[in-house]
Amino acid sequence: MSVASALAAPLPWQREDWTRLGARIAGGQLHHAMLLSGPAGIGKRLLAELLARTLLCRAPVAGTACGRCRDCELFAAGSHPDLLRVLPEEPGRQIRIEQIRSGLTGFVMHTASVAHAKVAIIDPADAMNTHTANCLLKSLEEPAPRTHIVLISDAPARLLPTVRSRCLQVRLRPPPPDDAVRWLRETSGADDAPDLLGVAAGAPLGALRVRERAGLGGFDRVADVMRRATRAPAWIPPLVAECAELDLVELLDWMFLFLLDLGGVLARGDVAGARIQRAAPVYTELLPVVSAAHAARSLRRVTEARRDATSTANPNRSLLLEALLLDWHEGVAARRTA
Numbered sequence: 001m002s003v004a005s006a007l008a009a010p011l012p013w014q015r016e017d018w019t020r021l022g023a024r025i026a027g028g029q030l031h032h033a034m035l036l037s038g039p040a041g042i043g044k045r046l047l048a049e050l051l052a053r054t055l056l057c058r059a060p061v062a063g064t065a066c067g068r069c070r071d072c073e074l075f076a077a078g079s080h081p082d083l084l085r086v087l088p089e090e091p092g093r094q095i096r097i098e099q100i101r102s103g104l105t106g107f108v109m110h111t112a113s114v115a116h117a118k119v120a121i122i123d124p125a126d127a128m129n130t131h132t133a134n135c136l137l138k139s140l141e142e143p144a145p146r147t148h149i150v151l152i153s154d155a156p157a158r159l160l161p162t163v164r165s166r167c168l169q170v171r172l173r174p175p176p177p178d179d180a181v182r183w184l185r186e187t188s189g190a191d192d193a194p195d196l197l198g199v200a201a202g203a204p205l206g207a208l209r210v211r212e213r214a215g216l217g218g219f220d221r222v223a224d225v226m227r228r229a230t231r232a233p234a235w236i237p238p239l240v241a242e243c244a245e246l247d248l249v250e251l252l253d254w255m256f257l258f259l260l261d262l263g264g265v266l267a268r269g270d271v272a273g274a275r276i277q278r279a280a281p282v283y284t285e286l287l288p289v290v291s292a293a294h295a296a297r298s299l300r301r302v303t304e305a306r307r308d309a310t311s312t313a314n315p316n317r318s319l320l321l322e323a324l325l326l327d328w329h330e331g332v333a334a335r336r337t338a
């Protein structure tokens with residue numbers, strides 16, 4: 001199975017959700033506003049796209065977009081005039097109020113130009129501040145005929161309660177761990193599927209993204225550096241230099257995952273339940289010398305460093321990493337000599 005065909009959707013763990021939504025579409029009873037929520041990397045976006053494609057298709061087959069009609073062709077070409085995607089202009093930024101006030105409101109008010117329906121996807125819906133969300137509220141409160149608004153969010157609690165309450169809430173879940181491993185293996189041929197899922201908190205598409213980006217090489221490097229940094233402080237600058245090929249934020253993210261998993265190992269007192277089993281030998285070595293409190297403190301420092309690294313224009317990479325590793329070393333050295 002190729003990745004593309006595996007992602008043609010509905011994903012296996014979303015089939016029941018899709019069957020319910022498909023039945024509502026077929027019965028003409030789909031709510032005008034829907035909120036698809038659930039953890040990152042489980043396929044919310046794919047389901048929203050499938051929903052939009054099926055609503056816009058003029059001849060669905062067995063309740064799903066036919067893939068052949070004019071509407072499906074326009075959708076596939078990314079130029080369907082009755083589909084509006086409202087996204088932040090850059091990832092991580094807010095959706096601007098104008099994108100809702102004139103963009104979405106105008107789109108909703110115009111009659112459908114080609115198909116028999118119109119769909120707007122707001123992704124992610126939690127990237128709207130209160131003013132922007134209040135603007136959206138009007139479109140949610142006064143539904144236009146044959147018009148659907150689909151909101152996507154990893155963090156639905158951040159949405160205005162008034163926005164949430166006007167949507168049909170579809171809470172999507174990750175698949176059970178064994179199913180996730182099997183799907184990832186079949187889709188990508190990954191032999192390190194359990195570890196990929198471990199770093200992606202069990203989210204299959206998140207794991208697939210990790211694999212497609214650069215795999216787990218960065219994690220292995222960071223785990224090795226963290227292990228060796230507990231030994232001798234004079235090694236720390238060369239250890240930092242060893243990570244030169246990793247982007248600073250990426251490196252801090254790997255450190256975060258390493259410390260998070262190690263924290264779980266320390267709390268349980270054994271490595272059997274570690275989420276990222278490839279690091280089990282490192283965890284085993286560190287178990288007697290790292291305290292849970294020190295791991296937790298280091299985790300907080302990494303979180304702060306990541307915030308600094310993304311909010312400062314030019315963070316001093318070497319200083320920042322050396323300080324983190326030195327602090328990590330000193331906390332361990334204190335326990336080794338205690």
Ligand SMILES: [Zn+2]
Nearest residue numbers: 057066069072
């Ligand atoms: Zn079609």
